Amino acid sequence: GDSVTQTEGLVTLTEGLPVMLNCTYQSTYSPFLFWYVQHLNEAPKLLLKSFTDNKRPEHQGFHATLHKSSSSFHLQKSSAQLSDSALYYCACYYGNEKITFGAGTKLTIKP
């Protein structure tokens, strides 16, 4: 069935190091993929989303590439900042109005 997998529950990095959060999906369709970010005591909000063409979405230094061959949409950033500490969710929209989220990755950036 349709599902989204985020393998890391907790990621701790030192400021300035690169970030990569994993997301893989299972689907019989060609879905749209999203990354949402949730800061402490706030609601989740959209960080970036996949395009129908081959453009690579970018926002606030984060980018992600949809690889249909490996069913992946990993989130990356070249240099982590303290303000990047948050909960990150990968989500999948299968075109039937249903949107499924992964379990989330809590990212902590230390000085």
Next chain:
Amino acid sequence: EAAVTQSPRNKVAVTGGKVTLSCNQTNNHNNMYWYRQDTGHGLRLIHYSYGAGSTEKGDIPDGYKASRPSQENFSLILELATPSQTSVYFCASGDGIQNTLYFGAGTRLSVL
């Protein structure tokens, strides 16, 4: 101004009691969603709606009902609340073809 508003923000209920969580959106989106958020499980879909009068079961609908009386309003109803339903509940509206979600601030529910 918030486009998705949830009420109440906090709720303490007794086991076996009825709880209604309300959501109002001013985005004029057709789609609305109810999720619950629990550590280790992420955001899990309870019910969703395509528009006024429609409700659909999500991934974990047991113990919950939903009501969409208008484009703007979408309620989540716990007829017989249980402690396992203690959680943070988020309502969201969806914006169309790619269905980006816009979330409310959440409702923290404790069932004692």
